[in-house]
Every structure is written in structure tokens, then in C-alpha cells.
Amino acid sequence: MTDTTEATLYQRLGEGAGIAAVVDGLYTRILGDETLAPYFTETRMVDQKRHMALFLAAAAGGPDGYKGKDLGVAHAGRGISGEDFDRVIGHAASALAEAGVDADAINQVAGALMPLRPVITNEVAAEQTA
């Protein structure tokens, strides 16, 4: 079987099927979080899960099938705080752990997502010219 020292992050997440399971777990947690759920009241969750799964697959070095919006544009004007972002990262870590992903790979995912914090949150976006 695949040696984990050589497997790509995408493989360690279980490829497309593994990522789909993680994304299911992630949005179950997000919609169960009373701080985060209100952001998604108008959202078609089937589409949202598909976009997130494709985005994560590409971010993990898998196939680049993401055709959604630029993440700065997708989140602009929603008033998302740094604390909201950190809660989502926490739920992602829990969903990854529940899916059996090892701690090292979870840290890699979190590390890959952290640069998005200023892109997605209102706090720092207000200080940027973009």
C-alpha cells in the first residue's frame, strides 16, 4: 500500500471520497454551531459541499477541479470575523480526525488554510487595498 512518507496530502486525505466525507462532517459541525450557522441560511448546501470538496482537493495537491469564485470575492461583505474563521478551522480539524486522518496531515491542512484568514475575514480585508 501507499507509504505515508511519500503519499501526497491529497492521498492521505483519502482522495475524492475521503474529502467528500470530511466535507460532510465539516458542514454538519458548522450548521450545528450557532455562531456559524446563520451565515449559511440562504446557501444551497449540496453545491456548497461540492465547491468546498473541489477546493480542498486542489489545495491538497489533487486534481484542480475548482471552478467556483475566488475566495476573496466569495466571502466579501459577509462580515466574517477572525474568530469565525478559527471556529471553521477547528471544525475542519475535528472532521478530519473523525474521518481517521492522522495528526500530521491535519496540521498540514490547517497550515495550508491559514493564509486564507485575511482573505476570508472582514477584519484584515478592510486594511487591504484589494
Ligand code: HEM
Ligand atoms: C479555510 C476556510 C474557508 C474555505 C476554504 C472556504 C471555502 C469556500 C468555498 C470554496 C466557497 C464557494 C464559493 C463559490 O460558490 O464560488 C465558499 C463560500 C462561502 N463561505 Fe467559505 N470558506 C472558508 C471559510 C468560511 C467562513 C469562516 C465562513 C463563515 C463563517 C464562510 C462562509 C461562506 C459562505 C456564507 C459562502 C457562500 C455560500 C453561498 O453561496 O450561499 N466560509 N467558501
